[in-house]
Amino acid sequence: MENKIYPADLRKxxxxxxxGNPLIESLFDQLTAKEFYEILVKRGPLSRDEVLKMEPSIRAQFLDSIRANFLIPNRRLFNVYELIHSSINNSYALRNPLKNSIKSNIQRDYRDFASQLTDNFEPTFSNSSMIVGISGIGKTTSINIVSALFPPALQHTNIDGESFIQIPIVKIECPKDGSIKDLCRYFFIELxxxxxxxxxxxxxxxxxxxxxxxxIAMSKLVAAHCVGVLIVDEIQHLSKAKSGGHEAMLNFFLNLDNTLHIPIIVVGTPETVDLFSEKQRLRRRFTAGAALRWDRLPNDHEWNTIIKQLFKYQYTEEQADPNVDWASLFYSHALGVIDRAIKIFIASQKLAxxxxxxxxxxxxxxxxxxxxxxxxEDIFKSIREGNLNQSRAMDLFLPDEKTDRKENYRLINIQNELLDFKIPENFYFPLIEDFINKNPTDTDTExxxxxxxxxxxxxxxxxTNSTKQIKLKPNYLEGDLRKCNTDDPSALHQQLVDLNVIAKLQDYMI
Structure with missing residues (x-):
């Protein structure tokens, strides 16, 4: 098994x-958008010219590599890069091995983490983030592309008399049953x-x-290998966890972040939003670093550019008719899902x-x-016809679109802002949807x-109501003694007589 370890080359x-922080000095400064795009355009499938030089009988074999290597640099991909780079820097800024030796860090972090497990520690700080997008929109591919820009592992020697291997990024998939044991196992396998x-x-x-x-073993290795960020893909698997297992897993992630200073980036489909629908604290923590959302692409300039670039990889003898509106045709079949468009392109060439x-x-x-x-095809047909009752079609919508999903993505953003002002949930929760409907053009902040x-x-x-003095009017009943109100004994006697409370003695004298 070949390792992916490179010597740490410190720079300013x-x-x-x-x-003075070797964990950051061993990595590169954040790239500009231009630098980022220039690096990515060097990647890609084999060109049409390269493939046409090969025998016709084997050209079709190179089609599947298009799906793995096709990439169009875009702002959304750069946002993922910015998120991962800033998460790593924020993590390492708190964990300089020159201020605390690696050994002492491991011992301290181990004790802190073990303590919070037994004391039910409540995290108060987080740099964790969330990326939510529909299936096939390119979340996993983008994360893999960005992660590949970072060295998998770096060997540090003689750092304050110690040697260690730094691992900037660990990416694992969330267990389908929400098992923390399995998640740790995936972590060990990746390392x-x-x-x-x-x-x-x-x-x-x-x-x-x-x-x-x-x-505990995982926490030791996070500290020992100075893991910069943990990326957990397919987080929607937690929706199937039983007996509150999803909350236990999310709390576990947050405790890793808070105690070991390792940000967690969770990635998932629209089901992910439902995991946070009832827990403001979890929702707030996992959007502290960022909350990126990826919808289906509209049929616009970006979609046209993607299809135009895709058609550069035609491995057939002749190129397709340039007068055909291929972007519109592919959009009618793929509805803005890039992965499906690529599959259609490959399948079409294979058929040809x-x-x-x-x-x-x-x-x-x-x-x-x-x-x-x-x-x-039945899913895409349902969407084309506006029949959104089919549950499988929901995977192609984020919750703020016109669907029957319970949770609204805008609601999360609005709730996060209201939390800063300590507005009680029982006050604002019934109002949000009504305010959104009545003010459709307003921003979440407004x-x-x-x-x-x-x-x-x-x-x-x-x-005002609690301090205002209200003058009450008495509601006297017939014969009510409260009507007798005088300091004059004779007048009081007469009032009591009039109310037949006392008798006139002269009426009974002989």
Whole structure:
């Protein structure tokens, strides 16, 4: 098993506050958008010219590499890069090994983490983030591309008399059953793959061990290898966790962040939003660093650019008719899902090779969709027809679109703003949806401000009502003694007589 370890080459960082921190000095400064795009454009599938030099019988074999390597640099991809780079820097800024030795860090962090497990520690600080997007929109691909820009592992020697291996990024997939034991196992396997040895899985995953043992081992390795950020993909798997398992897992992530200063970036489909629908604290913590959302692309200039770039990788004998509006045709089949568009493009070329057509045509594209992508066609048909009741079609919508999902993505942003002003949930929760419907053009901040204003008005009314002296009018009953109100004994006697409370003695005298 080959390792992915490189020698740490320290350089002078642009940010003066990072000077003297070998964890940051061993990495590169944040790239500008231009530098980032220039690096990425050098990647990509084999060009048409390269493939046409090969024998026609093997050209089709290179089509599948298009899906793995096709990439169009865009702002959304750069946002992912910015998020990961800043998360690593923020993490390492708090963990300079020259201020605290690696050994002391491991011992301290181990004790702190073990303590919070037994004391039910409540995290108060977080740099964790969330990326939510529909299936096939390119979340995982983008994260893999960005992660590949960072060295998998760096060997530091003689840092304050110590040597250690720094691992900037660990990316794992969330277990389907929400098991913390399995999550730790995936972590050990990933570290073993990076370090080129099968050690940690064998050492820490034993028969009849418990979750706490693996969690403590994971915390030790996070500190020992100075892990910069943990990326957990497919977080929507937690929606299937039983007995509150999803909350236990999310709390576990936050405790890693808070105690070991390792930010967690969770990545998932629209189901991810539902995991936070009832827990403001979790929602707030996992959007502290950032909350990126990826929708289906509209049929606009960006979509046209993607299809135009995709068509550069035609491996058929002739190129497709340039007069055809291929962008619109592909949009009608893919509805803004890039991964599906790439699949259609590859399937169409494979069909063209199979029937010995010189190029792809509209008819070939339609047949390719019907023959090879039919399993999802009912979902896309439901969306085209506006029939959003089909549950599978919900995977292609984020919650702020016109669907019947319970949670609204805008609601999360508004709630996060209201939390800063300590507005009670039982006050604002019933109002948010109504305010959004009545003010469709308002921003989330504007709606939050209106709710805050409403809350303050209610408070003023309540305070006024509680302090105002109200003069009560008595409701006397017939013969009520409270009517007798005088300091004159004779007058009081007469009032009591009139009420027949006392008798006139002269009436009974002989």
């Amino acid at each position: 960082p642009a940010n003066p506050s990072h000077l 073993d793959w990076i370090l080129g040895r099968k050690k940690y899985e064998t050492e820490y995953c034993r028969n009849r061990d418990n979750a706490s043992d693996r969690v 090779f199979k029937i010995q057509a010189k190029s792809i045509t509209i008819d070939i594209v339609n047949k390719a969709v019907n023959n090879t992508l039919w399993i999802d 709606i939050a401000f209106k709710i805050i204003k409403e809350f303050r008005l209610e408070n003023e009314k309540s305070n």
